[in-house]
Amino acid sequence: MREISIPISDEIIRSLHVGDPVELSGIMMTGRDAVHKWMIETFVKKTRQPTDNDSQVYEEIKKYLDGGVLYHCGPVVSGLDTKQYRFVAAGPTTSIREEPYQADVMKHFHIKGVIGKGGMGAKTLQGCAETPGIYFHAIGGAATFLAQTVQKVLGVYKLEEFGVPEAMWVIEVRKFPVVVTMDSHGQSKHSLLEESSRKVLDDLLARPY
């Protein structure tokens, strides 16, 4: 299996195609619903004034995200009392909820890879072509297995404000297994299957009971 280290170069991104199995190693950051909304409103569209430590957090996460990977994940984390954090369970969450935000977030932070499950839509596919970037599909529900690829929790942002599942966790992973399901060449496994399953459904609906 092909191994890729984070940060990822544009050259490597362009060499990846739908269907490629990949193992990722390096530092990535988790971010899901609350994070995407916060990023867009505060820093991309600027419809909301930065409050608290927003600007400081922004400066710090930028360095992880530039050329980096954002993981749609709300982990189970132990060591919350002692701050000796450890990822206990950490599979992907459904990505489509970030569809309104993802492409803009990728472009703003130069994010090269988004990991999640279930795939994303046309706007994100366009974002993958322009950034350029990749949508990597992880195995939904395989939480204990994927948590074992997390070598270290390097830090966390907005834990108090967003809560454990929604906070931004900076993690170091080794051989995190994913499959490319949306590439930078306009191909999406998800739209292909949407189409083929739609055709079968139409046939099924036409069958007599």
Added chain:
Amino acid sequence: MRNLTDEILELIRCTSSSLPKDVEDRLRAAVEQEEPGSAARGALETVLRNIELSRANSTPICQDTGTPIFYVYYPQGTSTRKLREQIRAALAESTKRSYMRPNAVDAIYDKNSGNNLGGDDFPYIHFEEVDADQPLVIELMLKGGGCENVGIQYSLPDNKLGAGRDLAGVRKVVLDAVQKAQGQGCAPGILGVAIGGDRGSSYIKSKEVLFSKMGTRNKDPKLAELEERLTKEANEMGIGPMGFGGQTTVLDTKIMGMHRVPACYFVSVSYMCWAYRRRKMTVMGEGVEYD
């Protein structure tokens, strides 16, 4: 009354970290149907590896430990108020021990309660009285948010799908639900379908039917036949594990019929992900059996 907090804690640990055998067996059979080297087969192999690791380590099978749904069958005379307190105490403790993710978020203020307790409705607890000589039974299902989001309710007739108010119409809308869900509910899934009721009761029954074991067929032969047909036809769509394409999209379908008012004909589909976490504890005198 006996304090069962520790025993309920064990029920939660077991439900979150150890998939029932009937579900695991069905997943093992599904692997064999996928082509060697395919993404679908790789996904199911990872799923099975994850099931083994979670059980060995007592860690959550899925990080989304879901909405905890308790069904409590209590002998006449038992205090449901005390049982509720014990369930809530066990759930808070299970969160501390990382068997559960803090999963209760205030929808108005976006604040995570941190202990899986939120208002009167989180966790969801349904009480049902049984005769005084019957054992106390507590069933727990953990239903993740990803699959909950692809659940859907249809009001028949549905013109777009050409679905009328009969089982032929029910078949059409359920197949539509599977196509709409694609891999987003963590396929391969299990379908809970309720026909009838009002919007609320219909959705509740579509989940309740998921407490039965894999392969349990409705006693009504007409519905049993539809259950099998739906599983088979859903799999013809080729969505496959995780929506990677493949043979197995739906593992099983369970249907429940209800009464309805003349004006309404609801079909509610609850989609359960492959991480089909449901367990049962039975209190027999001093002993507790887990299933």
